[in-house]
Amino acid sequence: AASLADTIGRTAAKFDAETAAYQIGLTYTGMLPTEHRGEFGIYYTPPSLTARLIDQATAANVDWAKCRVLDPACGGGAFLAPIAQRILDELT
Numbered sequence: 001a002a003s004l005a006d007t008i009g010r011t012a013a014k015f016d017a018e019t020a021a022y023q024i025g026l027t028y029t030g031m032l033p034t035e036h037r038g039e040f041g042i043y044y045t046p047p048s049l050t051a052r053l054i055d056q057a058t059a060a061n062v063d064w065a066k067c068r069v070l071d072p073a074c075g076g077g078a079f080l081a082p083i084a085q086r087i088l089d090e091l092t
Contacts, residue, residue: 018047018082025076045078054082064090 008027012020025044029037037043064086071079
């Protein structure tokens with residue numbers, strides 16, 4: 001198990017943080033029984049979908065420097081981490 005965890009960590013380190021988190025989430029959910037994932041809603045949002053939705057919010061004139069964000073489905077932070085980065089980019 002330790003060797004597998006080390007391999008997963010080294011592989012994930014080759015990706016940007018957002019992609020790495022998604023890949024680790026996929027690995028985790030892939031090890032869970034399908035019925036457990038469905039019962040507890042354990043799914044991870046692909047970074048491409050996150051980016052598209054954030055871009056749509058930007059196109060709808062969301063002011064990232066002043067907005068407040070609530071992600072009621074936050075599990076792995078698929079939306080909150082990139083939104084936090086967008087806010088930081090806007091403030092600097």
